[in-house]
Amino acid sequence: MLNSDQGRARKQRFKERLHVLHDTALHRKLKQHLPAAFNQRWTRRHWMHASLFATIGALVATIVPGFSHTIDSPYSVSHSTLALPLPPLSLERQQQTPGDSWQVLRVQRGQTLSNLFDQAGIPATVMHQVLEHPGVRESLTKLRPGAEIAFDLPLSGELRTIRFDRDADNRVELSLAGDKITETVSKRESSTRRVVASGEITSSLYAAARKAGLSPSAIATMTDEIFKYDIDFSKDLQPGDRFSVVLDETWREGEKVDTSKILAATFSSGGKTYSGFRFDRNGKSEYFDASGRPLKKSFIRMPIQFARLSSSFGARKHPVLGKMRMHKGVDYAARTGTPIMAAGDARVQFAGTQRGYGNVVILDHGRGHTTLYGHMSRFGKIKTGQRVAQGTVIGYVGSTGLATGPHLHYEFRVNGVHRNPLSVTMPPPEPLQGAELAAFRAQTAPALARIQGMEKLIYADASPAPDAKAADTATAKAGKPVKSNRG
Structure with a gap:
């Protein structure tokens, strides 16, 4: 029994000794990593430094939370959620008044009417209902690129009205109410402006005419109707040749839609000036020279091309x-x-x-x-x-x-x-006479005056050609003096 107690006492002393050794080793290791001031006995100077650092820390702990609140407050406000009521629907929208929900689509190249209805989200059954209305199929199935078609779609999503242009002057609206379709046709207002354009050829007639503001249709009128019998446009043109035209521009809804109606034109080429004036004879528009003789010959020599x-x-x-x-x-x-x-x-x-x-x-x-x-x-x-x-x-x-x-x-x-068709003398065209000739001179005098005024400003140093003199004489006979383009 004694030996057993002694053994236990010995083990207890051994454990206590191990704890002492362990604590001593930790103390030494910690002492190696601490600053020198902590491994020595603190002096009065150490205590003063510690007191100063403690005071600064207390001040920082007191002031910084105030700044933090001041800086963060806008962010907390901006992220807050507010219950804002939506603006109420307008009375027109509530009553689904026509005109408040139009979708206007412009026809693209290759698009069909079915594509347009699909794009607007309208069922094909509605499209067929519209096409069954008299006079609609021909207009809607021949839509050209650039044409506009508009759909009035209210909140319910059902087509209420479709709008399209039947032709250049008439706009159609079809209102749908169940199986009933009501058609309304309105006139498209247009206006006409009379303008003068002039150009000088440097590289090609087409480039000069486009630069002067002429449309392709106006250029075709000048080359294929007015001067085709007098000028070979594939061989005769030279740099320095010039032209002037008086034409009517048709405008509709802010868009220029037509410039092909040339009222008068002059073309100077090879030292000679040719002129042409539009005039209606027997209900048909023709072009005449300054003396009233038709520019179009009675017959064309070759009634077939590419032969x-x-x-x-x-x-x-x-x-x-x-x-x-x-x-x-x-x-x-x-x-x-x-x-x-x-x-x-x-x-x-x-x-x-x-x-x-x-x-x-x-x-x-x-x-x-x-x-x-x-x-x-x-x-x-x-x-x-x-x-x-x-x-x-x-x-x-x-x-x-x-x-x-x-x-x-x-x-x-x-x-x-x-x-022999190749050598026979063709009969000359019938010139204007009597009252028609007098009306022609009165009508063409203002156009000729505008051309001459324009050319006098642009080509001040140009000398008049024989045809220009003849035009002056013809105009003078009508009692309408004009300004010559003599430089």
Whole structure:
């Protein structure tokens, strides 16, 4: 028993000794990592430093929370949630008044009416209901790129009204109420401005005309209607040639929609000035020179484009019959289906099949002049007795009748006698006379004055051409003095 107690006492002393050694080792290790001041006995100087640091810490702990509150307060306010009521719906929206919810879509290239209804979220059944309304299908199924179509869609999402332009002057609104559709047509207001444009050619006529503000349609009017008989625009133009035009611009809803109506034009080329003035005769607009003579010739020499002369006028061996026969016209070889134009204004005297001519058209131009067009593959949209204008397509090249290949057989007759179409002297067009001539001079004088005033400002050093002098004389006869463009 004694030995057991002694063993326990010995173990207890051993554990206490281990604790002492462990505490001593920790103390030494901590002492190595502490500053020197902590490993020594503190002096009065140490206690003063400690007291100073404690005082500063207390002050910081007191002041900083105040600054923290001052700085953070805006953020806490900005993140707070407020219950703001939404503005009430307008009375118009509550009552779903038409006009408060229009969606306007502009037709893009390749888009169909079905695409537009899908884009607006309108069912196809509604689209078919709209198309069944009389007169709508033709307008809505031929929408051109750039055209606008508008849908009035209220809060309910059901189509209430559809709006579109039937033509250049009329706007249509269709109001839907169940199965009932009400149509309203309103006029689109337009205005006209008369302007003068002038340009000088440096590289090309088209570039100069576009720079002067002319539209492609106005350029085509100048080249294909007014000056086509006097100027070869593919060969005759030179840098320095100039032009001036008086035209009417049509504006609709702030947009310029038409500039093709040229009232007067002058073109100076090769030292000569040509002029053309628009005037209505017998209900038809034509262009005349300053003396009142039509610019359009009575006949065009070649009633077919893109063709070559394959047989001339005169005696020859017939390619089919093999005999010498008089060839009473000229032949133009061309591909089957090439359009054939009327050589001049005329009445259709005959359109049908006639012996070796095959499908043939005979036109009566008046004053004993007729023309014949043979071997057609098919006719144009003409019939016997109908009036046709110069350039109207009366048929298409073929090889019907006695023909070895597709070509046009063209004859020109004066009082029943065949003449060579390539050399015959064409009858001059009928000039304006009497009251028409007086009205023409009175109408064209202001336009000519505007052109001359414009050219005097732009081309002050330009000398007048013979035609300009003639224009001055014609205007003076009408009692309307104008300013000349003599520099």
